Amino acid sequence: MFDMLKKIWQVGTVTKKQPFEPASKKYRGKIELIAQKNTNWEDCIAACPTGALRMNVNKIRLFHGNCIQCGNCVKICNTEALTQTTDCYLAVNAKKDLFISVDKNEVK
Amino acid sequence: MDSKRRMIKKILQQLGNRLLDAKEQANETVLHIDKKDLPEVCQYLYQEQESRLFTIVGNDERQINGMFVLYYVFAFDKIQYFITVKLCLEESDPTFPSLAAYMPAFNWYEREVNDLLGLRALGHPNRSPLIFHGDQMEAVYPLRKDYIETSMLHCENEVDHFVEYTGTDVTEIPVGPIHAGIIEPGHFRFGAVGDTVLHLDTRLFYTHRGIEKKLEGKTLEQAMFLIERICCVCNVSHAVAFAQAVETAANITIPRRAAYIRTLYLELERLYNHVGDVGNICAGYGFAVGNSQGARMRELLLRLNEELTGHRYLRGVIALGGVQQDIRKDEIDRITNHLNELDPDFQDLADILLNHEIAVDRMETTGQLSLQQVTELEAVGVAARASGRDIDCRRDLPYAAYNQLNFAVIVQEEGDVLARIKVRILEVFNSILLIRQILQDLPEGDIITGIPKIEPYKTSLGWTESARGENCHWLMFGQDNKIYRYRIRSAAYSNWPAVAVAVPGNIIPDFPLINKSFELCYSCCDR
Numbered sequence: 001m002f003d004m005l006k007k008i009w010q011v012g013t014v015t016k017k018q019p020f021e022p023a024s025k026k027y028r029g030k031i032e033l034i035a036q037k038n039t040n041w042e043d044c045i046a047a048c049p050t051g052a053l054r055m056n057v058n059k060i061r062l063f064h065g066n067c068i069q070c071g072n073c074v075k076i077c078n079t080e081a082l083t084q085t086t087d088c089y090l091a092v093n094a095k096k097d098l099f100i101s102v103d104k105n106e107v108k
Numbered sequence: 109m110d111s112k113r114r115m116i117k118k119i120l121q122q123l124g125n126r127l128l129d130a131k132e133q134a135n136e137t138v139l140h141i142d143k144k145d146l147p148e149v150c151q152y153l154y155q156e157q158e159s160r161l162f163t164i165v166g167n168d169e170r171q172i173n174g175m176f177v178l179y180y181v182f183a184f185d186k187i188q189y190f191i192t193v194k195l196c197l198e199e200s201d202p203t204f205p206s207l208a209a210y211m212p213a214f215n216w217y218e219r220e221v222n223d224l225l226g227l228r229a230l231g232h233p234n235r236s237p238l239i240f241h242g243d244q245m246e247a248v249y250p251l252r253k254d255y256i257e258t259s260m261l262h263c264e265n266e267v268d269h270f271v272e273y274t275g276t277d278v279t280e281i282p283v284g285p286i287h288a289g290i291i292e293p294g295h296f297r298f299g300a301v302g303d304t305v306l307h308l309d310t311r312l313f314y315t316h317r318g319i320e321k322k323l324e325g326k327t328l329e330q331a332m333f334l335i336e337r338i339c340c341v342c343n344v345s346h347a348v349a350f351a352q353a354v355e356t357a358a359n360i361t362i363p364r365r366a367a368y369i370r371t372l373y374l375e376l377e378r379l380y381n382h383v384g385d386v387g388n389i390c391a392g393y394g395f396a397v398g399n400s401q402g403a404r405m406r407e408l409l410l411r412l413n414e415e416l417t418g419h420r421y422l423r424g425v426i427a428l429g430g431v432q433q434d435i436r437k438d439e440i441d442r443i444t445n446h447l448n449e450l451d452p453d454f455q456d457l458a459d460i461l462l463n464h465e466i467a468v469d470r471m472e473t474t475g476q477l478s479l480q481q482v483t484e485l486e487a488v489g490v491a492a493r494a495s496g497r498d499i500d501c502r503r504d505l506p507y508a509a510y511n512q513l514n515f516a517v518i519v520q521e522e523g524d525v526l527a528r529i530k531v532r533i534l535e536v537f538n539s540i541l542l543i544r545q546i547l548q549d550l551p552e553g554d555i556i557t558g559i560p561k562i563e564p565y566k567t568s569l570g571w572t573e574s575a576r577g578e579n580c581h582w583l584m585f586g587q588d589n590k591i592y593r594y595r596i597r598s599a600a601y602s603n604w605p606a607v608a609v610a611v612p613g614n615i616i617p618d619f620p621l622i623n624k625s626f627e628l629c630y631s632c633c634d635r
Contacts, residue, residue: 004397004460014404026418026433049333070333070424 022086028069029087033062035102036081044082047072055104064090064098112187119157119191123149134356136181136190136569143195143204150180150207153191159184160499161213161486162569163580163597166221168253172565176202176227181569181582185504190569197227206232213486216605224251236269239313250321257321270297270309277301281616285314292630300616308611308619312604315634323594324586328354328428328559331591335581336423338596339632344377345574346596347426349581352507353570354428357562357585363554366430367509372546373417373425374508374572379539380409381575382532383454385627389529390461392621393470401457405450412446415439430556440547447540458533471526475610475622478523487606489577489599491626494531495523502573513545525625562589574599576629598632 023029041060045053052066053073074084092098116137120130126149129140141149153159159182167177175196182191197204206229208215218229219238226249249255273280278299285293293314299307319338323331335350336343348370355362362370387402410420416439417425425432461467477487482495492499500517502510518534520527562585570581577599586592607626611619 007456007460024415028418049330
């Protein structure tokens with residue numbers, strides 16, 4: 001009994017407020033898609049295991065609802081068009097907000 | 109090496125006149141026999157030679173040789189070798205002799221091939237379906253290659269296949285599939301006399317996702333994603349088992365550093381599972397202090413995992429031919445520091461638990477399994493070791509870097525909940541020691557090698573000891589490094605039948621405790 005109370009006393013409160021800062025450095029979070037010229041889109045799309053990244057005529061579409069944030073597309077991408085952030089907050093109000101669509105050859 | 113040759117030679121001689129063909133590959137010999145000889149051959153290998161059943165695989169090879177094929181894989185721990193009995197069944201007569209009446213471990217496997225492939229075990233004592241709940245109206249067999257996925261499979265005539273009680277003193281208590289806590293679905297039907305359970309029927313496979321079917325035709329890289337998602341809390345062990353099956357078939361050895369890092373991740377997985385499970389068992393008798401302390405330590409370990417690999421449950425760290433992520437010097441120090449804190453912290457929890465009279469009273473002699481029961485049911489992992497069955501494939505069939513590390517296999521004799529919790533507690537300390545050894549001896553070098561092209565229709569085996577027990581993956585390659593057939597036999601699949609045996613004789617309030625002491629996974633089992 002006494003050792004139990006001692007342990008509870010020693011440990012104290014351990015719960016924390018929800019952290020809103022980005023997750024730890026290695027965390028594989030939300031994929032950012034920014035159109036860039038001369039990107040190897042075909043290879044990136046082929047690397048996606050869930051079909052979240054697609055090409056529609058001249059548009060590149062990324063559906064966050066299907067993305068499992070494996071980062072395969074980022075590894076294969078030859079430009080900075082696809083990057084992986086450590087952002088873990090993906091919730092949106094409407095499903096359509098999960099679709100990201102950019103023009104294939106847009107210059108930024 | 110010599111004893112291995114001698115033993116294989118002896119087996120081949122003994123079965124000589126029954127063999128149609130014998131083929132040797134990597135670490136197994138495939139014996140092709142006629143189905144009428146199956147009972148004698150299995151009896152000889154299983155009972156006289158004291159091998160254990162590793163897995164049974166049903167395969168539709170009609171595109172290759174026009175037959176259905178069954179593979180019975182037996183493991184010989186002493187010589188670290190496998191003997192596979194191969195059985196070809198004609199499409200016109202897809203039946204084979206059942207052995208479940210003599211060897212209870214065969215029960216589920218035989219019912220599963222009946223459900224999914226339509227291969228019937230003649231003389232099986234329990235003809236009720238295992239995966240499908242109720243009788244199917246038409247014969248649809250999802251694992252056959254000519255099955256076309258169109259819609260949901262309907263079981264219109266859902267019949268209960270539970271034991272019927274005729275006496276008036278027996279109360280039937282249905283529990284599940286939807287439970288009060290956040291746990292997975294499973295239906296339990298107790299037949300109770302007063303407070304005491306007379307018989308327990310379980311109905312699982314509510315979360316059957318058809319992963320084995322989905323894996324067919326996938327490339328090895330795509331398959332890795334699905335295999336990591338068989339089960340959340342054993343995903344490293346599943347991924348390593350798959351990677352090892354591929355590496356054995358491709359005949360490559362992974363770099364030493366990769367093997368060590370794999371072992372590190374496997375042990376980190378075992379560590380957070382065991383720490384969490386010890387806490388969870390306390391919830392079985394409402395011991396809140398133990399429960400919350402276990403949860404706290406598990407959470408700290410999960411955060412450590414996230415820091416090391418970017419994923420709390422260590423997903424995405426294993427690659428075919430090695431590992432995805434290397435480990436840096438400062439991360440090694442981080443792990444060491446964490447373990448130095450965890451060690452006394454967990455020791456406190458163990459002391460509180462094992463010195464608490466009420467806690468020990470609830471755990472002692474509850475849910476007992478005898479050595480004979482676990483051996484006959486082929487239980488694995490913690491459940492088997494707590495009943496005195498001395499198996500651990502980290503030692504018996506070493507993989508990754510386990511043959512270069514020193515560790516003891518913990519065995520208890522009693523087979524009750526207390527013994528299972530003791531095994532877990534001691535394995536936590538074992539894991540800590542193992543991780544310290546790994547970090548000390550971590551060799552330098554590459555962490556990944558390439559996978560060459562593998563010849564079509566080659567079969568291969570991979571296995572790991574997860575926190576729940578031994579997972580076994582059987583794999584047949586198709587054209588272009590794609591998967592032709594994949595079979596997953598998880599620890600939960602082997603151990604669930606043992607739960608139903610452990611419960612009768614105990615009072616109903618002890619069921620959650622017994623169930624938690626096995627800590628079996630539903631999704632691993634259902635796949």
